[in-house]
Amino acid sequence: xxxxxxxxxxxxxxxxxIELDNMSTAKPHARSACAVANSLDIIGDKWSLLVVRDLxxxxxxxxxxxxxxxxxxxxxxxxxxxxxxxxxxxxxxPYQERPTRYAYTLTPKGNALSDxxxxxxxxxxxxxxxxxxxxxxxxxxxxxxxxxGAPPMTGRTSRRP
Numbered sequence: 001x002x003x004x005x006x007x008x009x010x011x012x013x014x015x016x017x018i019e020l021d022n023m024s025t026a027k028p029h030a031r032s033a034c035a036v037a038n039s040l041d042i043i044g045d046k047w048s049l050l051v052v053r054d055l056x057x058x059x060x061x062x063x064x065x066x067x068x069x070x071x072x073x074x075x076x077x078x079x080x081x082x083x084x085x086x087x088x089x090x091x092x093x094p095y096q097e098r099p100t101r102y103a104y105t106l107t108p109k110g111n112a113l114s115d116x117x118x119x120x121x122x123x124x125x126x127x128x129x130x131x132x133x134x135x136x137x138x139x140x141x142x143x144x145x146x147x148x149g150a151p152p153m154t155g156r157t158s159r160r161p
Contacts, residue, residue: 042087043113047072047080049120052106052113053134055090060103069134089113 031037043049047070054068066077081104084090089110092102106113124131 042083043089045080047076048084049113049117051077051080051084052089052110053117055104055106055110056114056117057134060105061095061101062104065104084110 029038030041043052050068050070050072051065054065059065059068062077062081065081066072066074072080081090081092085092085104087109088107090104090106092104094100095103121133125133
């Protein structure tokens with residue numbers, strides 16, 4: 001049986017071979033070929049996964065996204081939407097002209113992040129006292145999760161101040 005250190009050493013020794021095999025399709029990596037590092041380069045900031053969370057819950061418009069409980073600043077939301085679209089995680093579709101307004105939806109690549117968000121929910125509820133999933137109040141004790149444990153939110157919901 002191999003240890004984690006043995007597997008890491010093996011992966012490191014194969015890096016050159018993997019890169020040579022994928023040279024025609026692989027993009028250069030900013031820091032390394034590490035999947036964690038590259039994933040964090042795309043979605044590892046403070047806001048991107050919260051935007052994905054809200055899209056998984058049925059929010060679609062800029063106005064709905066900006067009204068999330070965390071109150072993402074508008075300039076940062078606009079930047080994250082552009083970055084997520086450039087990364088192929090979301091797509092924007094105009095739904096109104098003059099002024100042009102867009103609806104945002106997750107791509108299959110974006111929907112695949114639901115497992116990542118569920119892992120964050122589980123970890124946060126287990127290790128950070130007082131935290132709950134988005135659709136769960138601190139006293140409800142229910143098992144609704146921020147992703148997939150409850151049906152997606154549709155339409156607008158009121159928020160407590």
